[in-house]
Amino acid sequence: ILNVEQSPQSLHVQEGDSTNFTCSFPSSNFYALHWYRWETAKSPEALFVMTLNGDEKKKGRISATLNTKEGYSYLYIKGSQPEDSATYLCAFPENTDKLIFGTGTRLQVFP
Amino acid sequence: DARVTQTPRHKVTEMGQEVTMRCQPILGHNTVFWYRQTMMQGLELLAYFRNRAPLDDSGMPKDRFSAEMPDATLATLKIQPSEPRDSAVYFCASGLFRGTDTQYFGPGTRLTVL
Numbered sequence: 712i713l714n715v716e717q718s719p720q721s722l723h724v725q726e727g728d729s730t731n732f733t734c735s736f737p738s739s740n741f742y743a744l745h746w747y748r749w750e751t752a753k754s755p756e757a758l759f760v761m762t763l764n765g766d767e768k769k770k771g772r773i774s775a776t777l778n779t780k781e782g783y784s785y786l787y788i789k790g791s792q793p794e795d796s797a798t799y800l801c802a803f804p805e806n807t808d809k810l811i812f813g814t815g816t817r818l819q820v821f822p
Numbered sequence: 823d824a825r826v827t828q829t830p831r832h833k834v835t836e837m838g839q840e841v842t843m844r845c846q847p848i849l850g851h852n853t854v855f856w857y858r859q860t861m862m863q864g865l866e867l868l869a870y871f872r873n874r875a876p877l878d879d880s881g882m883p884k885d886r887f888s889a890e891m892p893d894a895t896l897a898t899l900k901i902q903p904s905e906p907r908d909s910a911v912y913f914c915a916s917g918l919f920r921g922t923d924t925q926y927f928g929p930g931t932r933l934t935v936l
Contacts, residue, residue: 815864
């Protein structure tokens, strides 16, 4: 059974702070790594799909990096805003088939 | 703007009643997933289909849950009989059969079993 771990479990930051969190995944048989953003009372929405070692993706103030050899990805948020408050999920495809989701990092940004 | 739709959005029922949740995947997507939101595990995969064939339903309590895909535009998740511990938000997602492809989630059905 694949294990996808995320840390920290939760994070509270002030508006304007930059923050980052980690997703760890099996480094063997790597295929892709997904990041999703999940706001309270809504459904998860895709942020990035990363496939290459050293990949770096960016969307506005959010960026992600990928290290497939050591099995981790970082998600960074620069200058956090209250609207960034959400749970950030990473997911790893099992056999290029179903996604195994981590339990997420819950981010709260206080004004 | 293609999106996954789910009905009903909210359902309140009494213990022992049958509950049916429906999902319309995005046209052209060949894989449909059913997830349940849990406090401990976040997103729990219940079952999924590819080209309407069930591939894995090991996440579902078999005695009371069933999932079907009668046609390419409809997936159903049924609970019979429902129990209070089934209260949760149930999400449907659809996508293409490739690990690099995004899964698109529906808005969810919030189920409350009294």
